Amino acid sequence: MAIRVGVLGFGGLGKAAARVLAGKREMIWVAAVDRGGYAYHPEGLVAEAALTAATQGTVGHLGGYVGPDSLERAIAQVAPHVDGFFLALPNLPNDFIAQTTRQFIAAGWSGVLVDAIKRTSAVTELLTLGDRLQGARITYLTGCGATPGLLTAAAALAAQSFAEVHRVDIRFGVGIANWQAYQATIREDIAHMPGYDVETARALTDAEIEALLDRTDGRLTLANMEHADDVLLERLGICDRRQVTVGGVVDTRHPQKPVSTTLQVTGRTFEGAIATHTLTLGDETSMAANVCGPAFGYLKAGWEMHQRGWHGIFTSADTMPRFVR
Amino acid sequence: MAIRVGVLGFGGLGKAAARVLAGKREMIWVAAVDRGGYAYHPEGLVAEAALTAATQGTVGHLGGYVGPDSLERAIAQVAPHVDGFFLALPNLPNDFIAQTTRQFIAAGWSGVLVDAIKRTSAVTELLTLGDRLQGARITYLTGCGATPGLLTAAAALAAQSFAEVHRVDIRFGVGIANWQAYQATIREDIAHMPGYDVETARALTDAEIEALLDRTDGRLTLANMEHADDVLLERLGICDRRQVTVGGVVDTRHPQKPVSTTLQVTGRTFEGAIATHTLTLGDETSMAANVCGPAFGYLKAGWEMHQRGWHGIFTSADTMPRFVR
Numbered sequence: 079m080a081i082r083v084g085v086l087g088f089g090g091l092g093k094a095a096a097r098v099l100a101g102k103r104e105m106i107w108v109a110a111v112d113r114g115g116y117a118y119h120p121e122g123l124v125a126e127a128a129l130t131a132a133t134q135g136t137v138g139h140l141g142g143y144v145g146p147d148s149l150e151r152a153i154a155q156v157a158p159h160v161d162g163f164f165l166a167l168p169n170l171p172n173d174f175i176a177q178t179t180r181q182f183i184a185a186g187w188s189g190v191l192v193d194a195i196k197r198t199s200a201v202t203e204l205l206t207l208g209d210r211l212q213g214a215r216i217t218y219l220t221g222c223g224a225t226p227g228l229l230t231a232a233a234a235l236a237a238q239s240f241a242e243v244h245r246v247d248i249r250f251g252v253g254i255a256n257w258q259a260y261q262a263t264i265r266e267d268i269a270h271m272p273g274y275d276v277e278t279a280r281a282l283t284d285a286e287i288e289a290l291l292d293r294t295d296g297r298l299t300l301a302n303m304e305h306a307d308d309v310l311l312e313r314l315g316i317c318d319r320r321q322v323t324v325g326g327v328v329d330t331r332h333p334q335k336p337v338s339t340t341l342q343v344t345g346r347t348f349e350g351a352i353a354t355h356t357l358t359l360g361d362e363t364s365m366a367a368n369v370c371g372p373a374f375g376y377l378k379a380g381w382e383m384h385q386r387g388w389h390g391i392f393t394s395a396d397t398m399p400r401f402v403r
Numbered sequence: 404m405a406i407r408v409g410v411l412g413f414g415g416l417g418k419a420a421a422r423v424l425a426g427k428r429e430m431i432w433v434a435a436v437d438r439g440g441y442a443y444h445p446e447g448l449v450a451e452a453a454l455t456a457a458t459q460g461t462v463g464h465l466g467g468y469v470g471p472d473s474l475e476r477a478i479a480q481v482a483p484h485v486d487g488f489f490l491a492l493p494n495l496p497n498d499f500i501a502q503t504t505r506q507f508i509a510a511g512w513s514g515v516l517v518d519a520i521k522r523t524s525a526v527t528e529l530l531t532l533g534d535r536l537q538g539a540r541i542t543y544l545t546g547c548g549a550t551p552g553l554l555t556a557a558a559a560l561a562a563q564s565f566a567e568v569h570r571v572d573i574r575f576g577v578g579i580a581n582w583q584a585y586q587a588t589i590r591e592d593i594a595h596m597p598g599y600d601v602e603t604a605r606a607l608t609d610a611e612i613e614a615l616l617d618r619t620d621g622r623l624t625l626a627n628m629e630h631a632d633d634v635l636l637e638r639l640g641i642c643d644r645r646q647v648t649v650g651g652v653v654d655t656r657h658p659q660k661p662v663s664t665t666l667q668v669t670g671r672t673f674e675g676a677i678a679t680h681t682l683t684l685g686d687e688t689s690m691a692a693n694v695c696g697p698a699f700g701y702l703k704a705g706w707e708m709h710q711r712g713w714h715g716i717f718t719s720a721d722t723m724p725r726f727v728r
Contacts, residue, residue, distance in 0.1 A: 367672035
């Protein structure tokens, strides 16, 4: 039986998620929610039709609901028919995903939730919900995109060669042809830059973002980002959060990556040797592929855990994702 | 509470395992078994003393038992005091580890078993024991060394970026100062070479191995090996077993790796791009670090699964190892 999947949020990430799901036999994409409405079809939504509906203001035009309070209504009316949701929501404000999670708990829904959240503070808040999620029989997997996500899990794996981990360094390259396709993501990225925070970045007008990008030829260079890879690895005893660094370069004017995405784990082996394992992602893999692929891989793993009765909160670094065909 | 760990087999791998465990607070090494006896101490064995005892013929001289049928006796008398075993046994003959597993089942023991087995045929036989292991309340994790093991799990993770995986290529480099330290491993490697099989390699005298190594300046070059990475990835639907290739170079006269160990996963993303993710292990990490580290990481994960009631057979590719401090 295919897993019935819903996607919350229909921005750049949600749209990519719809296209990823279109190729899967083991998952059926039955629900999509955006600010203006929701779409639901028990036999599956069609990605192209959903993208067209979204250009008219909301995915709800596809058939479902158009109007205010779309998230609350979707949780009440559609969620009972959905096994698992990918929360492809912008995390602006910083507790938006935790708030949404509380709504699922309050509604008495049981199933799998997966996010691709980035900030340490946001994940830290989610981790406090473990007991309530367990009580609600929800299996929640947090930090399941590219970073945190694929690269955090790879770090947890690479750490196995070492008696002691000294450093985990994540450097990502992202290339997108047009920043408007990822408005929330770009605002989240700007929030990591000196002089900005989540609230000021969220308040930027499009014209202000254009002006900022004009000054850097369309590139955002990010260093020492507050990324939850740190707390996810610390939680497993792999290293101290201060030993984890995340940075990268986002090019908003070319689809090619400005730099390769790499993960490096440096440590000491039981024999005393100091060494570094390096994972380099293929430059041709897009942010969308490296975020949505893992997200649905973790959703499949989460569904297996859910059926076995493992509820509560889990992370990308403590769960092996399953390949979704 | 520290996990009480036993090591079955005290050749090159078992000795390295003892040294790895010496640095762990979360595990206590209470039992060791070799062909000539077993050692047991509820408060922990001392690695250096065990290595000395082994030079006198058997680890049993450390205190425990010296004599025949050491494995059967250890399973009957010591196993009840052990939470999990690392099966650091040579897989010669090819069903030796499956046979040993059947002895654990027959003895009514419940706990965690982890192997670092290599051959597809050996893992395939173990996978058939799933139901019996589940009935016995044993949590068995197979293929938990370097390859299969760390690199198989990394392949399962890297596959997440792709809609379709085309190829998984594992190339390892191993450097050991002296082949005699890994007699069983070297015989297992020779068994992969043209003109040899498991039985003929097992029957080689030390002098015959010396002569073989003299002809190649101490190097064994291995290609298209029968390695269980293939069946572990196929089992998860990641790719067909024929798309997985494993090969490498073993230098038996220098501790440095003759080539770097790499994993490459090539596939097509949902957007149609073809790309390759590459994991390169630090050259300074030894085979012992890359095998024993993951083995105990999987044992810790297995213990957690065991306590949650997950019994049966699992693999390195479907389980995230836990970091052991």
